[in-house]
Amino acid sequence: MATLGFLAAVTVGVAATVLGLLGAVGRAWTLAVPWLVPLGGLELALDPLAGFFLALVGAAVIPASIYAIGYVGGERRGVLAYLGFVVAMCVVPLAANVMTFVIAWELMSLASYFLVLHDRQAGASARAAWVYAVMTHAGLACLLAGMLLLAAWTGSVRFADWSAAGPGLPAGARGLALVLLGLGFASKAGVIPLHVWLPLAHPAAPSHVSALMSGVMIKLGVYGLARASLDWLAPAPTWWGAAVLLAGTVSAVVGILYAVVERDLKRLLAFSSIENIGVILIGLGAGLVFRAVGLGALAVLAIAAALYHVVNHAAFKTLLFLGAGAVVHATGTRNMNRLGGLVKLMPWTAACFVLGAAAISALPPLNGFVSEWLLFQALLQNTRIARLELNLVFTLGLAGLALTSGLTLACFVKAAGITFLAVPRSDAAARAHEAAPSMRVAMILLCVVCALLGLGPTLVLPALAAIASPLVGGAPLPALGDWLTLRVSREFAALSPLALTTALAAALLAPVVLLRLAGAARGTRRYETWGCGRILQTARMEYTATAFSNPFKRVFDFFYRSEKRLDIDFHPESRFFVERIEYGNPTRPIFEDWLYRPVLSALSVVARRARAIQSGSANVYLAYILAALLVLLVLT
Amino acid sequence: MITDVVLALAQALVGAAGAPLLAGVLRTLKARLMGRRGPSPWQPYADLRKLLRKEAVVSTTTSWVFRVTPYVLVATMLVAIVVVPVVASRTALPFAGIILLMYLFLLGTFFLALAGLDSGSAFGGMGSSREVAVAALAEPTVILAVFALALRADTTTLGGIVERFAREPLLAANPGHLLAFAAFFIVMLAETGRLPVDNPATHLELTMIHEAMVLEYSGRYLALVEWAAAMKLFVFLTLLANLFFPWGVPDIVEPVPVLLGLLALAGKLAVLTVALAGLETIIAKLRLFRVPELLAGSFALALLSVTAVFLVP
Numbered sequence: 040m041a042t043l044g045f046l047a048a049v050t051v052g053v054a055a056t057v058l059g060l061l062g063a064v065g066r067a068w069t070l071a072v073p074w075l076v077p078l079g080g081l082e083l084a085l086d087p088l089a090g091f092f093l094a095l096v097g098a099a100v101i102p103a104s105i106y107a108i109g110y111v112g113g114e115r116r117g118v119l120a121y122l123g124f125v126v127a128m129c130v131v132p133l134a135a136n137v138m139t140f141v142i143a144w145e146l147m148s149l150a151s152y153f154l155v156l157h158d159r160q161a162g163a164s165a166r167a168a169w170v171y172a173v174m175t176h177a178g179l180a181c182l183l184a185g186m187l188l189l190a191a192w193t194g195s196v197r198f199a200d201w202s203a204a205g206p207g208l209p210a211g212a213r214g215l216a217l218v219l220l221g222l223g224f225a226s227k228a229g230v231i232p233l234h235v236w237l238p239l240a241h242p243a244a245p246s247h248v249s250a251l252m253s254g255v256m257i258k259l260g261v262y263g264l265a266r267a268s269l270d271w272l273a274p275a276p277t278w279w280g281a282a283v284l285l286a287g288t289v290s291a292v293v294g295i296l297y298a299v300v301e302r303d304l305k306r307l308l309a310f311s312s313i314e315n316i317g318v319i320l321i322g323l324g325a326g327l328v329f330r331a332v333g334l335g336a337l338a339v340l341a342i343a344a345a346l347y348h349v350v351n352h353a354a355f356k357t358l359l360f361l362g363a364g365a366v367v368h369a370t371g372t373r374n375m376n377r378l379g380g381l382v383k384l385m386p387w388t389a390a391c392f393v394l395g396a397a398a399i400s401a402l403p404p405l406n407g408f409v410s411e412w413l414l415f416q417a418l419l420q421n422t423r424i425a426r427l428e429l430n431l432v433f434t435l436g437l438a439g440l441a442l443t444s445g446l447t448l449a450c451f452v453k454a455a456g457i458t459f460l461a462v463p464r465s466d467a468a469a470r471a472h473e474a475a476p477s478m479r480v481a482m483i484l485l486c487v488v489c490a491l492l493g494l495g496p497t498l499v500l501p502a503l504a505a506i507a508s509p510l511v512g513g514a515p516l517p518a519l520g521d522w523l524t525l526r527v528s529r530e531f532a533a534l535s536p537l538a539l540t541t542a543l544a545a546a547l548l549a550p551v552v553l554l555r556l557a558g559a560a561r562g563t564r565r566y567e568t569w570g571c572g573r574i575l576q577t578a579r580m581e582y583t584a585t586a587f588s589n590p591f592k593r594v595f596d597f598f599y600r601s602e603k604r605l606d607i608d609f610h611p612e613s614r615f616f617v618e619r620i621e622y623g624n625p626t627r628p629i630f631e632d633w634l635y636r637p638v639l640s641a642l643s644v645v646a647r648r649a650r651a652i653q654s655g656s657a658n659v660y661l662a663y664i665l666a667a668l669l670v671l672l673v674l675t
Numbered sequence: 676m677i678t679d680v681v682l683a684l685a686q687a688l689v690g691a692a693g694a695p696l697l698a699g700v701l702r703t704l705k706a707r708l709m710g711r712r713g714p715s716p717w718q719p720y721a722d723l724r725k726l727l728r729k730e731a732v733v734s735t736t737t738s739w740v741f742r743v744t745p746y747v748l749v750a751t752m753l754v755a756i757v758v759v760p761v762v763a764s765r766t767a768l769p770f771a772g773i774i775l776l777m778y779l780f781l782l783g784t785f786f787l788a789l790a791g792l793d794s795g796s797a798f799g800g801m802g803s804s805r806e807v808a809v810a811a812l813a814e815p816t817v818i819l820a821v822f823a824l825a826l827r828a829d830t831t832t833l834g835g836i837v838e839r840f841a842r843e844p845l846l847a848a849n850p851g852h853l854l855a856f857a858a859f860f861i862v863m864l865a866e867t868g869r870l871p872v873d874n875p876a877t878h879l880e881l882t883m884i885h886e887a888m889v890l891e892y893s894g895r896y897l898a899l900v901e902w903a904a905a906m907k908l909f910v911f912l913t914l915l916a917n918l919f920f921p922w923g924v925p926d927i928v929e930p931v932p933v934l935l936g937l938l939a940l941a942g943k944l945a946v947l948t949v950a951l952a953g954l955e956t957i958i959a960k961l962r963l964f965r966v967p968e969l970l971a972g973s974f975a976l977a978l979l980s981v982t983a984v985f986l987v988p
Contacts, residue, residue, distance in 0.1 A: 408778055415774050430985055434978070448807060449810070460792045532831040542683075546749070546751070549687075558727075561895075563733055565733055565735050566733075580795070581795050581796070581797065582797060590804055594812070
């Protein structure tokens with residue numbers, strides 16, 4: 040039964056991919072059912088940008104659903120919510136008026152809310168779902184405010200009319216609408232500081248759902264941002280582009296700083312999603328700035344790079360979450376300090392996870408490298424803008440992106456190394472089993488996608504540039520070289536993934552051949568790890584996730600503000616005998632402490648004040664209603 | 676095509692065969708400066724030969740990652756040698772830019788750090804953790820130093836930068852250029868594990884980074900790892916020599932200019948090696964948690980260098 044549901048989801052995914060790809064290459068399609076919902080009816084429209092995101096959703100749903108067949112093992116609960124989630128995500132990019140969009144958006148949020156709540160026993164799930172619901176509805180409130188304002192100003196609820204009327208609006212109104220819509224979409228995308236729900240909700244959901252939430256749902260926030268600033272309210276002002284770029288830089292650096300000290304495998308991946316959204320926004324913001332100052336070709340390049348990173352992140356983050364799910368399924372824990380040694384027990388999962396980790400660390404010749412390389416090239420060309428303050432913003436973006444990529448490497452060396460290598464740190468890890476066949480198929484599928492996206496950017500990028508070009512006012516397509524070599528701004532930079540891969544493969548053969556030619560000894564003796572002469576090697580001698588991230592905790596102490604907690608129980612007879620030692624070094628979250636706590640306490644103060652007028656008597660409430668009515672009548 | 680393959684093989688030969696000599700000369704020079712006789716500069720070759728004849732001992736806790744890593748390391752370094760302008764400003768993979776080069780190094784670091792964890796000993800983990808921390812903190816400096824160079828040369832391809840600066844030497848006579856060189860020099864110290872970041876001559880567990888990661892390697896695997904480390908030093912020094920002082924790098928691939936270019940490279944490398952040996956003789960190793968301050972300093976230099984480009988056009 041559950042399997043049938045997931046097969047249906049696969050079908051939806053295939054259909055969405057096909058329809059989306061048709062839209063992405065320029066096929067237009069509309070559907071209007073005016074009677075179905077009030078205020079404008081149901082209206083769907085397919086254009087290249089919508090098609091791109093629809094194809095993205097569809098393509099991620101296919102492996103996630105195949106994986107789910109083996110992962111849930113016939114449990115029926117949650118299948119309906121999953122299907123609703125998938126369908127809603129497919130409708131969001133297609134929505135062509137406010138009502139359709141809000142219904143699809145809310146259905147997507149609600150369905151994922153129930154999926155976050157899936158694990159009913161865990162108290163953490165309930166809290167995660169609660170925070171998620173609050174944040175997603177705060178975001179929805181911002182979105183609605185922005186959309187209703189736009190509807191009032193333009194006199195239409197159809198998005199197509201907004202694009203036409205947008206340039207005619209006064210600058211202040213456009214700025215206000217951009218900020219409101221930006222806040223709403225950024226909260227769904229998990230941009231810092233609106234990210235608090237993400238590291239709670241994504242790990243709490245079942246892993247195939249986490250994969251979709253991190254891989255594609257937050258990308259729909261990026262879709263909204265792109266749609267609002269490149270279509271509805273185009274051309275966006277320069278400050279908006281710079282703001283998006285800076286928000287992206289902060290998200291990228293802060294997201295990965297939290298990820299690198301995390302010891303919960305799925306939370307680590309969730310924080311890394313915040314980081315990648317930041318990287319995508321760096322590209323989008325750069326594109327917006329380039330467009331605002333009239334550098335169309337560079338704008339297309341930056342946006343195409345951002346879109347490429349959207350695809351790439353969907354591929355490797357889905358892969359990594361599925362891998363993490365297989366680990367959780369096999370061991371029952373997400374705490375990396377209790378994992379280890381899984382490479383021997385679940386070789387397929389380990390190999391897929393290592394490949395995903397290499398891809399997300401932007402290592403050549405995989406896909407992450409290509410999009411980060413493109414982003415660097417787009418950002419480096421900021422010198423063509425002759426405005427010092429914008430150059431400074433770009434320089435910050437460059438330095439932030441570089442620090443992010445270094446920290447990402449550290450983070451995923453830790454995730455892959457501590458989870459899969461060396462000796463199991465607990466009995467649960469020692470008893471792990473390899474993932475079910477359907478789970479393995481899904482992961483291998485995604486590995487192939489990562490490799491192909493790394494090898495064939497010369498085929499994909501022109502299509503992405505064609506999507507980006509009409510969005511920046513029909514700027515001419517930048518010359519991107521031929522099928523073999525990717526070129527950026529003629530002689531500025533070039534990359535040939537195929538030649539690079541060939542060179543790497545040849546160079547990998549070289550030491551094998553050379554060792555043979557040099558007549559190297561071929562014998563190998565298996566022996567235990569050198570332990571300074573100790574007889575026994577145990578898992579307790581290994582580095583843990585906490586130990587691994589200690590240098591980062593010390594270097595960035597001003598950011599983590601970690602506190603040392605040392606709890607020692609002495610023997611009642613003598614202080615020289617210790618019964619129990621407990622050591623903790625938790626970090627204190629900056630945004631929760633400095634932003635959310637003051638807001639929440641202010642809210643509760645207001646609520647307490649408001650209690651004074653809440654007597655609980657129906658007569659008093661009727662009097663309130665009458666008074667409000669009178670005030671309104673007088674005012675209007 | 677044929678020229679490219681020949682060029683690639685020639686560069687790989689020069690780099691791969693010459694790298695151990697560079698490491699040996701550096702070691703001898705240091706010993707002399709410290710008043711010791713020291714080993715012969717050819718000692719690294721003898722070490723490699725000895726290691727190749729020995730049986731490899733592989734820990735039972737390790738997996739395929741541990742055994743694959745030495746090969747990946749050598750492969751990334753070979754490709755790195757091929758993409759850096761060693762004998763001519765034209766390289767076999769003409770598209771190769773400095774960003775690609777840095778990510779090639781990160782590919783090596785990724786595997787080496789995983790291999791360090793794979794052995795399951797505290798040393799390996801310690802080395803991995805420190806290595807990725809240093810690599811992560813060095814990355815922003817590299818990108819900003821590249822940015823400063825790319826700004827002047829209007830390209831990020833290595834060959835293009837070298838060609839541009841060789842054609843217009845005055846471009847290099849600029850405070851920004853020197854600052855970028857200083858920043859890159861510090862990154863080189865960190866990435867190749869030299870003093871004051873790491874000490875290539877010690878096996879003291881509290882201080883070591885690179886040696887801790889590779890502690891579990893032996894026999895042919897250790898030979899490959901050591902060879903790769905020597906090649907990394909060679910690539911970084913060549914990069915410093917040819918990128919910042921591109922005089923004498925021929926822009927055509929013909930026997931005579933290439934030979935002259937090789938001589939010029941040998942001269943520049945000799946100067947850099949003496950400077951490095953002198954530096955390593957007079958300074959002590961930094962405490963591990965002071966290293967970030969050094970790297971922050973190099974970042975500030977790189978940032979100044981970029982600003983200098985904007986302010987002094």
